[in-house]
Amino acid sequence: MKNIENREDVALLVHSFYAKIRTDTEIGPFFNDVIKDWDEHLEKLTNFWEMNLFGGRNYSGNPIEAHIEVDRNSGGVISTHEFGIWLNYWFATIDELFEGENADTLKRRARKMSTMLFLNMFNSRR
Ligand code: HEM
Helix, strand or coil: CECCCCHHHHHHHHHHHHHHHHHCCCCHHHHHHHCCCHHHHHHHHHHHHHHHHHCCCCCCCCHHHHHHHHHHHCCCCCCHHHHHHHHHHHHHHHHHHECCHHHHHHHHHHHHHHHHHHHHHHHCCC
16 A cells, blocks of 8 residues: 555546546446546646645636536436445445545545535536
8 A cells, every 4th residue: 555646546546436437336437427538637637736735726627617517417316325325335445446645535525525516516406
């Protein structure tokens, strides 16, 4: 078990995490319906989490808008249940591969972000 120390570590985490997500029967379809180029998505999410942890400017996107769009296109059915599944995989993947302060930080930040993303998604419905 090691700390999350660099981009390579983040890439391993992101790849391992989405390998689980893609094959989940409940939330996999949300991703597989939208994401046509998985290499590009994994690169983008590696940039996102690398920037989140180590700084820099290599991610430039809008996660709130992206999730409002995903929710709208799937008929507004994404709930805290789906976010719970997402978070469980995130925690499980981190625990399988890493330990230490950055591992804890990525768990905490994802938990906070899930609340923020879900609230924005929910509010956009009305
Ligand atoms: C803590 C929870 C989550 C985090 C931190 C997160 C983070 C992200 C980020 C950063 C992106 C890239 C946005 C962009 O720049 O285009 C993304 C895309 C996406 N997310 Fe999430 N996500 C979360 C939960 C979920 C859940 C629960 C679902 C579905 C049930 C979901 C479905 C998607 C999909 C389909 C995309 C691709 C959007 C596109 O390419 O158009 N996410 N997510």
